[in-house]
Amino acid sequence: MNKKGLLVVLSGPSGCGKGTVLKELLTKKEGLFLSVSATTRRPRPGEIDGQSYYFLSRDRFLELVDNGGMLEYACYCDNYYGTPKDSVEAKRAQGIDVILEIEVQGAMQIKQKCPDAVMVFVMPPSMAELARRLVDRNTEDEETVSRRMAKAVEEMRHAKEYDYIVVNDTVENAVENLWGIVLAEKLTVRQLGGFVDEVLAQV
């Protein structure tokens, strides 16, 4: 049976721990491919083209944007960052499940371009816990913390535009739940209807 791989999009506010959850998921479970972003910024020492990022010229990047070759993109500090459609779709066409971590605005661009994307939002268990995690990171700078809290709230206001909510109370629970979502999405009739037809064709 020739199934298309999933596209799993992971978002969540700074401090929710989504990076740790994703890293742990990729370590513990096999078969997920972490999407590689494209950027126009220069490679840093040790970064490898096609692994760390796809390093593109500004012209090439904008050409891809114009031709619909980016699932999403944004500009930070004069550099462009984006998700190249071709590399994601090539993996999916091979039946490989692709996952990517991205902030809310990029995620919403992807949702529009890939209606079959599996949208997952990672939530902190409470505002108090989010505040604690942000403070732990930045003990010295109250202004940064309150700016991050405000941004986190703004991002969480979009949580219900996603398909699933994963509460990161413990990394272990969050990983189990995120993996449950991946398993379940691979079992939908959209994914396995073809398998049913194949078995019935054996009669």
Add this chain to the structure above:
Amino acid sequence: MNKKGLLVVLSGPSGCGKGTVLKELLTKKEGLFLSVSATTRRPRPGEIDGQSYYFLSRDRFLELVDNGGMLEYACYCDNYYGTPKDSVEAKRAQGIDVILEIEVQGAMQIKQKCPDAVMVFVMPPSMAELARRLVDRNTEDEETVSRRMAKAVEEMRHAKEYDYIVVNDTVENAVENLWGIVLAEKLTVRQLGGFVDEVLAQV
């Protein structure tokens, strides 16, 4: 947060091994309540009312049917069997996830009455494997086997009317996948949207 429990409906042809998968799931994982059916047949020695079945008189059973109190029902060998709505809904209202195993026709009745039911169809990995499993059970009786095969095919023709397909290649995989479906369905925005609101209200 006050979430309604899931209603998970499990079907699959005779020989697909759904009973073993369900038993293993209930042994390994906590928090799922196996729905108790109602019947008009007499209790057998050792059967306990409210555990094995709810034992009802014919009049009481049909009264419940008339009042919409059965999520599904059917008649076999002059006895009625059905799923009492109240006992399922009472558990769900407490936030407890309810699971039940039922043949296709009953499942379709439930789907109609509970559009939020999570419908799971267990498939054998192939027709050859299904045949092998049915033969293993009934080495002596070819007619029974071919009648069961025909019935299995008829049931599998409804598989795509379910939400999820679980392929029972090994019991271990099937249990992991079925549990993944339960986890994922507990994380949908329908289930956890209220939690997002609660966290945002803490701001």
